[in-house]
Amino acid sequence: xxxxxxxxxxxxxxxxxxxxxxxxxxxxxxxxxxxxxxxxxxxxxxxxxxxxxxxxxxxxxxxxxxxxxxxxxxxxxxxxxxxxxxxxxxxxxxxxxxxxxxxxxxxxxxxxxxxxxxxx
Amino acid sequence: xxxxxxxxxxxxxxxxxxxxxxxxxxxxxxxxxxxxxxxxxxxxxxxxxxxxxxxxxxxxxxxxxxxxxxxxxxxxxxxxxxxxxxxxxxxxxxxxxxxxxxxxxxxxxx
Numbered sequence: 316x317x318x319x320x321x322x323x324x325x326x327x328x329x330x331x332x333x334x335x336x337x338x339x340x341x342x343x344x345x346x347x348x349x350x351x352x353x354x355x356x357x358x359x360x361x362x363x364x365x366x367x368x369x370x371x372x373x374x375x376x377x378x379x380x381x382x383x384x385x386x387x388x389x390x391x392x393x394x395x396x397x398x399x400x401x402x403x404x405x406x407x408x409x410x411x412x413x414x415x416x417x418x419x420x421x422x423x424x425x426x427x428x429x430x431x432x433x434x435x
Numbered sequence: 436x437x438x439x440x441x442x443x444x445x446x447x448x449x450x451x452x453x454x455x456x457x458x459x460x461x462x463x464x465x466x467x468x469x470x471x472x473x474x475x476x477x478x479x480x481x482x483x484x485x486x487x488x489x490x491x492x493x494x495x496x497x498x499x500x501x502x503x504x505x506x507x508x509x510x511x512x513x514x515x516x517x518x519x520x521x522x523x524x525x526x527x528x529x530x531x532x533x534x535x536x537x538x539x540x541x542x543x544x545x
Binding site for chain 1: 436438469471473475479480481482483487492496517522524526528531532533534536537538539
């Protein structure tokens with residue numbers, strides 16, 4: 316059974332940094348693309364970034380490009396999101412999501428999400 | 436990367452059918468057939484209910500169906516049930532190898 320658990324969330328000041336982790340189990344992690352998606356309070360889902368199964372290809376939304384970095388450690392079945400230069404508008408629940416293939420065109424499983432609050 | 440356009444809410448009575456539209460551009464919905472739909476109950480993880488425009492995961496009832504015409508994708512829920520009350524989001528792959536979500540639609544079961 317696919318299972319993903321996010322961790323590393325919390326409260327951080329504007330301009331600060333935070334690293335989220337997503338521990339995966341129940342599937343061969345190193346053969347699937349992985350994504351990060353967020354939901355600001357009272358708003359809709361926002362796609363942030365994707366990393367290919369081997370980590371060689373990464374793409375970002377304009378809203379986080381240059382500030383957030385996605386990475387993965389296939390030996391640990393773990394996905395990461397390094398978030399720098401955080402802004403109040405980055406406050407959201409952050410979800411990791413599994414792609415349906417090595418690159419993939421949709422998100423077939425999701426974690427429960429972790430709250431990140433950017434506030435002074 | 437503007438969000439795809441969805442109606443804010445749609446409502447229907449149990450047993451009825453309703454359709455949610457999702458309008459994009461030639462860079463996303465109009466560029467490929469990689470439109471997917473997600474059901475999101477507050478406090479729970481989102482769940483894929485349609486992928487590749489009209490394909491349905493094996494664990495999703497056939498009351499849910501998807502289609503696309505031009506720049507607009509649609510999700511139809513037939514035989515509306517109380518548990519269908521949730522937020523629904525469309526997503527499209529784009530020609531920049533990114534993804535974009537719709538603005539979201541709240542389905543209200545009267």
